[in-house]
Amino acid sequence: MSPELALAAPPDAERRTHRNRLIRGGAVASAFGILAFLLMAEDGRRRAFRWAPSA
Amino acid sequence: MTACAYGLLDLLGRFRATAEPGASEVDARALAKPAAAVLGSTLAVYLSLWAAVHGALPEWVAGALLTVSFIVAVASVYSFGVALGPLRTDEDGNPRPLLHRHGFWLLVAMAGLYLPALGLGGLIDPWETHYGEVAREVLARDDWISTWWSWEGFFYSKPVLGIWMQSIAMATLGVHVEPGRMMEGLSGAAAGHPEWAVRMPFVLFAMMGTYLLYKGTSRWFGRRAGMLGALVLSTCPQWFMVAHQSMTDMPFVASLAGAMGLVLFAARHDDSVRVSDYDIKLGGRTIRVNAWHLVLAPIIIVSLAQILYLLSRNIELVLQTGDAHGFRLHADEIHVGSGLGNCTQPGDPACSMQAPVGSFEPWGQALMWAGLLVGVVALSWKERRTKRLIYLAAWVMAALSTMAKGPAGLAIPVACIGVWIGTTGRWREVPQMALGPGLVAFALLVGPWWIAMLVRHGSAFTDELIFHDIYNRAFDHVHDTNTGFDTSVVYYIEQLGYGLFPWIALVPLGLFLCFGRKRSDESDAAVLLFAWFGVVFTLFSAMGTKFHHYILPAVPPVAMLVGVTLDWCLGRRSPTPEEEPGDLRSWSHFRGMVGACCLTGAFLAGLVARDLHEQQARLLHLFTYRYDRIWPDSLNASAPLIAAGVAAALLAAGLSVTKTRRFAALGCMGLALVWACWVLDRYMPEAAPHWGQRSVIEAYYAKRKGPEEPIVAYRLNWKGENFYTGNRIAQFGVPTPPPNMPTLPNWVKEQKEHGVKAMFFVTEQHGVAGLKKELSTAKDVHEVTTREDSNQFVLVRAEL
Numbered sequence: 001m002s003p004e005l006a007l008a009a010p011p012d013a014e015r016r017t018h019r020n021r022l023i024r025g026g027a028v029a030s031a032f033g034i035l036a037f038l039l040m041a042e043d044g045r046r047r048a049f050r051w052a053p054s055a
Numbered sequence: 056m057t058a059c060a061y062g063l064l065d066l067l068g069r070f071r072a073t074a075e076p077g078a079s080e081v082d083a084r085a086l087a088k089p090a091a092a093v094l095g096s097t098l099a100v101y102l103s104l105w106a107a108v109h110g111a112l113p114e115w116v117a118g119a120l121l122t123v124s125f126i127v128a129v130a131s132v133y134s135f136g137v138a139l140g141p142l143r144t145d146e147d148g149n150p151r152p153l154l155h156r157h158g159f160w161l162l163v164a165m166a167g168l169y170l171p172a173l174g175l176g177g178l179i180d181p182w183e184t185h186y187g188e189v190a191r192e193v194l195a196r197d198d199w200i201s202t203w204w205s206w207e208g209f210f211y212s213k214p215v216l217g218i219w220m221q222s223i224a225m226a227t228l229g230v231h232v233e234p235g236r237m238m239e240g241l242s243g244a245a246a247g248h249p250e251w252a253v254r255m256p257f258v259l260f261a262m263m264g265t266y267l268l269y270k271g272t273s274r275w276f277g278r279r280a281g282m283l284g285a286l287v288l289s290t291c292p293q294w295f296m297v298a299h300q301s302m303t304d305m306p307f308v309a310s311l312a313g314a315m316g317l318v319l320f321a322a323r324h325d326d327s328v329r330v331s332d333y334d335i336k337l338g339g340r341t342i343r344v345n346a347w348h349l350v351l352a353p354i355i356i357v358s359l360a361q362i363l364y365l366l367s368r369n370i371e372l373v374l375q376t377g378d379a380h381g382f383r384l385h386a387d388e389i390h391v392g393s394g395l396g397n398c399t400q401p402g403d404p405a406c407s408m409q410a411p412v413g414s415f416e417p418w419g420q421a422l423m424w425a426g427l428l429v430g431v432v433a434l435s436w437k438e439r440r441t442k443r444l445i446y447l448a449a450w451v452m453a454a455l456s457t458m459a460k461g462p463a464g465l466a467i468p469v470a471c472i473g474v475w476i477g478t479t480g481r482w483r484e485v486p487q488m489a490l491g492p493g494l495v496a497f498a499l500l501v502g503p504w505w506i507a508m509l510v511r512h513g514s515a516f517t518d519e520l521i522f523h524d525i526y527n528r529a530f531d532h533v534h535d536t537n538t539g540f541d542t543s544v545v546y547y548i549e550q551l552g553y554g555l556f557p558w559i560a561l562v563p564l565g566l567f568l569c570f571g572r573k574r575s576d577e578s579d580a581a582v583l584l585f586a587w588f589g590v591v592f593t594l595f596s597a598m599g600t601k602f603h604h605y606i607l608p609a610v611p612p613v614a615m616l617v618g619v620t621l622d623w624c625l626g627r628r629s630p631t632p633e634e635e636p637g638d639l640r641s642w643s644h645f646r647g648m649v650g651a652c653c654l655t656g657a658f659l660a661g662l663v664a665r666d667l668h669e670q671q672a673r674l675l676h677l678f679t680y681r682y683d684r685i686w687p688d689s690l691n692a693s694a695p696l697i698a699a700g701v702a703a704a705l706l707a708a709g710l711s712v713t714k715t716r717r718f719a720a721l722g723c724m725g726l727a728l729v730w731a732c733w734v735l736d737r738y739m740p741e742a743a744p745h746w747g748q749r750s751v752i753e754a755y756y757a758k759r760k761g762p763e764e765p766i767v768a769y770r771l772n773w774k775g776e777n778f779y780t781g782n783r784i785a786q787f788g789v790p791t792p793p794p795n796m797p798t799l800p801n802w803v804k805e806q807k808e809h810g811v812k813a814m815f816f817v818t819e820q821h822g823v824a825g826l827k828k829e830l831s832t833a834k835d836v837h838e839v840t841t842r843e844d845s846n847q848f849v850l851v852r853a854e855l
Contacts, residue, residue: 021068028062033363036056040367041382043374 078332092131099124110240157282174251176740177749184774190221195394211519216458220256234783245756261298264309271319275580284618290727293554310456317449368417402786412513450493454500560656560707565620624720653711664700748775
């Protein structure tokens with residue numbers, strides 16, 4: 001192995017870091033994004049108006 | 056949202072440490088203790104507020120705990136900053152402990168002034184209660200786009216930031232937003248204090264704006280001058296009183312002041328300076344953070360919340376109905392009417408569904424804004440220059456200001472900075488102002504609500520907000536209440552006199568010192584402050600519609616210039632000819648002018664105090680709606696007002712003598728702090744019952760047997776009647792009643808037939824005679840509250 005290559009990060013370790021980041025970041029972002037989205041989509045408005053005596 | 060934004064940035068590799076040198080490393084374990092302190096003290100702030108809102112503790116005790124826990128939170132943030140790295144040294148690279156930090160003492164002073172009596176005395180009609188009720192409806196109707204207010208219908212007259220802030224605060228602190236439960240506390244139907252919840256975000260804005268302005272000014276005039284300027288601002292009545300009000304003006308002006316502070320801060324940075332990186336070692340991985348995250352995080356969080364909300368408008372997760380569960384895809388729909396069952400009351404429009412005017416569905420809007428978010432992140436992806444990131448933060452501040460009160464939030468800073476650059480020749484600043492990412496971030500933060508409203512309500516929205524409330528207010532009179540006032544150029548000079556007391560005494564000296572000297576480095580900053588004052592004063596004096604509080608944006612620059620003057624007074628026992636104009640003749644002229652300015656200031660302070668004493672409601676008029684309300688006979692603020700006037704005049708005269716100048720300057724600061732405490736902790740809470748309806752509605756909940764004894768608003772349009780009852784109130788005699796309203800006698804008769812035996816009425820004192828006439832068939836009609844409870848409003852009980 002040439003000295004330049006020895007100094008560089010091993011390619012599979014780099015790939016692993018990249019993959020870990022994708023899994024971790026993607027999981028956190030999706031989990032909380034979906035949770036927020038579902039909370040906002042929950043039928044609170046309907047409930048708000050169903051309680052109306054007129055409904 | 057924060058966790059989601061963190062995940063997104065992690066996904067993009069934004070926290071990855073690169074091989075770039077110069078990052079300071081810290082082990083996550085070293086951060087654990089300060090992080091726990093930050094979390095713990097924030098929780099203490101929350102719990103103190105919760106205790107105040109729900110009546111778990113006496114209000115003064117909760118206020119004191121809130122103040123203390125807020126100061127501890129500030130100290131904890133500092134220790135976290137030290138542990139992480141950015142606060143280890145000051146901007147000169149020297150270590151500076153917490154107690155030697157001017158910014159810390161500024162925050163302590165603001166907390167001590169603003170927090171102890173934050174929610175005392177009830178909300179003041181009509182601004183606070185109007186916006187508060189709209190914010191309550193956001194939660195009751197579960198609709199964060201189409202805002203609603205009782206019989207007025209959709210609420211178009213103000214942009215949405217101030218409303219959202221209150222809704223978020225009410226939801227977070229568990230205020231009972233259901234109709235009829237607004238004042239509910241742990242120990243009864245009127246034991247709660249929602250005022251603490253709705254006002255807290257506004258005070259935080261005031262603190263943020265003042266702090267950023269201090270940061271920017273201190274870069275030019277020195278830390279002490281910056282701190283004094285910020286303290287002067289914090290003790291100007293117009294500023295501290297509006298800081299205690301949940302009205303749109305404080306987020307508008309505080310963000311504006313924050314933007315200007317950041318511009319002053321950025322202008323002192325060299326474009327080649329890069330932000331420092333901080334690597335946090337956590338287990339086997341390294342998380343790199345820097346100022347980029349600090350600036351981009353709020354942009355991502357605020358826009359992501361709006362994007363997700365828009366996306367969720369076309370899909371519904373049905374959980375509550377008995378039969379069908381699951382997702383329901385649908386076109387956007389708008390509910391009409393007051394939420395949670397108020398639609399059948401007299402005075403409120405009937406509930407119905409409405410289709411949006413435009414066909415641009417929210418999911419499409421969400422995709423568009425998501426694209427813009429990608430654009431902002433991409434445009435600033437590689438940005439590490441400190442100066443550009445500070446300018447980007449200034450754009451965020453301008454966006455918040457615009458979200459709070461409309462286009463003036465952008466127009467005013469742009470005009471002021473334009474004048475500044477033109478007069479000082481700082482043209483090279485312009486390309487460094489992060490124009491590209493700044494403008495896109497501005498559109499991304501401000502745009503979603505405006506576009507969503509435009510699509511939903513079309514011309515009804517634009518006619519009201521843009522043409523009626525912005526255009527017509529600028530060029531015509533829109534229900535202003537200044538009949539009998541001289542609305543020429545003197546109008547705002549008069550109000551600034553009251554709004555700046557006691558600091559008005561130093562304004563003549565400040566003007567002379569700013570412009571009576573040779574140009575130096577810091578005079579460029581003075582030009583920006585003066586341009587800011589000039590632009591705002593001209594703009595609002597030229598406008599057709601005039602309310603006293605419209606001049607608030609002119610207060611911060613004057614206060615900062617007074618602070619610089621105060622610094623000069625404190626700094627030199629006697630200015631020497633070497634430091635001031637060259638030859639001896641101009642030296643004696645200089646001393647003479649300083650003396651004359653101080654004496655002029657003393658006269659001005661005396662005159663203002665005389666006016667404040669003659670009409671003791673003048674201080675309240677700085678932010679209320681009607682200026683013809685009379686001061687209650689039961690209150691007398693003469694002695695403190697006379698004492699403040701005499702002290703201000705004597706201290707200003709003391710500034711004219713070289714030997715006493717330093718003491719007089721310290722005395723002025725002491726007087727201003729005592730003055731602010733007195734106005735916020737005594738004057739305002741004592742006057743509030745006469746300018747708002749908390750006390751009379753509280754009496755209703757205390758005296759009624761139960762919901763079977765309803766409350767009716769009679770000929771009222773002061774908004775407190777709706778807020779404090781959660782809009783569970785029948786309304787008769789409103790300016791624009793919905794169709795098919797019964798008359799009051801007919802409705803009362805109908806209620807009696809349905810078994811109602813007694814009713815309460817809230818009205819103005821002068822409405823009692825008319826009410827008694829309309830209730831002629833009732834067995835007994837008597838007033839429950841007295842003029843000492845409220846000289847404006849009265850609660851009446853009728854036995855049917």
